[in-house]
Amino acid sequence: MKKGLKYLFGIIVFAVLAVNSVYFRKLDERKASSSKFDAKEYAKSYFNTKLKPSLSNAVEINQLMSFLQSNKEQTFEKYAHALGIGNIRYFLVKGEGIVTSINENDVSVLAKADTARKAIRIATEFVFGNAIRDASGKIDVNEFSNTMDFNSVSSEINKIVRAEVLPRFKANVKKGDTVQFAGAVELNKEHLSVEDIELIPIQLKIVRSQGQ
Amino acid sequence: MLLVILFTVLVVNSCQSKKNVGRKKVAIIVSTLNNPWFVFLGENAAAKAKQLGYETKIFDSQNNTALETDHFENAIASGYTAILFNPTDADGSVSNVLKAKEVGVPVFCMDREVNSTEAATSQILSDSYSGCVALGKYFVRQLDKKGKYVELLGLVGDNNTWNRSKGFHEVVDNYPGLKMVAQQSADFDRNKAMEVLESILQAHGDISGVFCGNDAMAMGAYQALVAAGKDKTVKVFGFDGAEDVINAIADGKVSATGMQFPKVMAYTAAGFADEYFKGRRDFPKKMPVAVEMVTKEKIKDYTAYGKKNQ
Numbered sequence: 304m305k306k307g308l309k310y311l312f313g314i315i316v317f318a319v320l321a322v323n324s325v326y327f328r329k330l331d332e333r334k335a336s337s338s339k340f341d342a343k344e345y346a347k348s349y350f351n352t353k354l355k356p357s358l359s360n361a362v363e364i365n366q367l368m369s370f371l372q373s374n375k376e377q378t379f380e381k382y383a384h385a386l387g388i389g390n391i392r393y394f395l396v397k398g399e400g401i402v403t404s405i406n407e408n409d410v411s412v413l414a415k416a417d418t419a420r421k422a423i424r425i426a427t428e429f430v431f432g433n434a435i436r437d438a439s440g441k442i443d444v445n446e447f448s449n450t451m452d453f454n455s456v457s458s459e460i461n462k463i464v465r466a467e468v469l470p471r472f473k474a475n476v477k478k479g480d481t482v483q484f485a486g487a488v489e490l491n492k493e494h495l496s497v498e499d500i501e502l503i504p505i506q507l508k509i510v511r512s513q514g515q
Numbered sequence: 516m517l518l519v520i521l522f523t524v525l526v527v528n529s530c531q532s533k534k535n536v537g538r539k540k541v542a543i544i545v546s547t548l549n550n551p552w553f554v555f556l557g558e559n560a561a562a563k564a565k566q567l568g569y570e571t572k573i574f575d576s577q578n579n580t581a582l583e584t585d586h587f588e589n590a591i592a593s594g595y596t597a598i599l600f601n602p603t604d605a606d607g608s609v610s611n612v613l614k615a616k617e618v619g620v621p622v623f624c625m626d627r628e629v630n631s632t633e634a635a636t637s638q639i640l641s642d643s644y645s646g647c648v649a650l651g652k653y654f655v656r657q658l659d660k661k662g663k664y665v666e667l668l669g670l671v672g673d674n675n676t677w678n679r680s681k682g683f684h685e686v687v688d689n690y691p692g693l694k695m696v697a698q699q700s701a702d703f704d705r706n707k708a709m710e711v712l713e714s715i716l717q718a719h720g721d722i723s724g725v726f727c728g729n730d731a732m733a734m735g736a737y738q739a740l741v742a743a744g745k746d747k748t749v750k751v752f753g754f755d756g757a758e759d760v761i762n763a764i765a766d767g768k769v770s771a772t773g774m775q776f777p778k779v780m781a782y783t784a785a786g787f788a789d790e791y792f793k794g795r796r797d798f799p800k801k802m803p804v805a806v807e808m809v810t811k812e813k814i815k816d817y818t819a820y821g822k823k824n825q
Binding site: 385387390391429432455461494 | 605628630631632639640642643644645648649651652655674677678681682685686776779783799800801802803804805806807816822
């Protein structure tokens with residue numbers, strides 16, 4: 304009997320130790336919790352105090368196309384930003400145009416400036432990546448102790464656009480509306496293609512609705 | 516006569532050894548040479564440093580931080596004056612870099628970073644996050660926003676593993692129709708990836724996609740799918756731009772990869788070391804290198820480990 308109690312006691316102690324010594328967490332949760340950087344707060348401040356004011360320096364989309372045609376090198380040098388080496392470069396652009404179609408993942412717009420006309424797509428679904436963060440040239444990777452924190456800033460900036468800019472626009476925009484837009488465009492310097500321009504929006508405004 | 520010959524030999528030898536003493540030595544310490552991508556990185560760094568006039572040696576850390584520590588100690592003791600470094604662990608490798616810094620040996624990180632802005636002289640790193648955001652968008656479109664999928668992670672201690680995973684999930688997690696049924700580490704290793712996916716397929720035979728943190732794992736995953744007879748129905752995505760995956764994309768076996776530019780990183784690191792010896796000290800702490808997505812439609816512009824005509 305005594306022996307039985309001993310074994311029972313031993314099993315209980317072992318079970319308590321085993322339960323408390325092992326725990327399971329998802330790998331990405333473990334990694335996420337190791338950073339103390341508040342990316343959400345940083346992104347909010349960056350978006351309002353640096354990004355929005357820099358939109359006044361954005362180049363008009365038709366003008367950008369004309370500059371690229373006449374002198375690609377100089378245009379990339381003057382207007383594009385990127386944080387390192389490579390062919391991917393980001394431009395801060397703006398413009399006004401007529402909505403030509405509403406699609407599953409974007410809104411097609413014919414941007415007008417004087418006699419120039421450029422068809423672009425405004426992304427309304429895939430607003431992700433570093434385009435918005437990097438296009439203004441106002442952020443420095445060396446301010447951050449690791450690139451994961453730096454990338455979290457992009458993630459939070461994109462969330463602001465998806466939560467505050469896109470819903471109202473998507474709910475109200477119609478074919479034929481006149482819209483004003485500002486945002487980031489990614490171009491590959493070595494293999495430049497301007498046929499299919501996708502704008503990642505920062506500001507969108509319906510200035511004349513077709514229904515009015 | 517014999518004395519004259521002996522004297523001449525001695526003079527010639529002493530001149531040669533003086534020449535060797537004056538020649539600076541650059542150590543290239545690479546996380547593993549068990550992966551062709553890192554072999555390419557290390558060999559290009561060594562080739563560029565040699566071309567710039569330095570003596571070089573490549574050290575293989577075999578993904579082991581303790582072995583990496585030995586290599587640092589050996590390199591410093593053997594008089595290497597700069598280290599071109601591909602770390603094994605973002606946190607675990609910091610002390611090795613600091614050791615070199617203490618004795619005035621500059622360290623230039625290639626491809627993988629250490630979690631300190633003070634340790635390395637400069638870090639030249641692929642923008643893994645952006646590359647995987649692009650892959651994530653493509654993944655969502657290819658799977659038509661629905662289906663079950665598996666993610667194979669790289670080394671858990673490497674920041675690239677998480678930057679890639681984070682970039683991918685930044686997009687994919689917004690689609691409730693896409694369900695991740697397993698997320699497991701295969702340590703960037705082809706054989707391990709094959710074993711891990713074989714085991715996952717036992718429980719989840721109905722997946723539509725596999726996202727892999729590097730190309731070696733993508734090839735391992737593809738092998739597992741071939742063995743299970745699912746290679747025609749499950750889409751595989753990799754990251755690196757390794758030769759076998761570039762060929763597999765051209766053949767329609769793998770859907771896409773993120774092209775890194777190891778030659779650009781290796782050459783930049785060797786060039787920085789050369790500039791350091793010539794007196795430059797104002798290096799960017801971090802230098803991201805853009806990653807470009809390669810799909811079957813764009814394959815004509817790319818070759819293994821880079822762009823055509825790079």
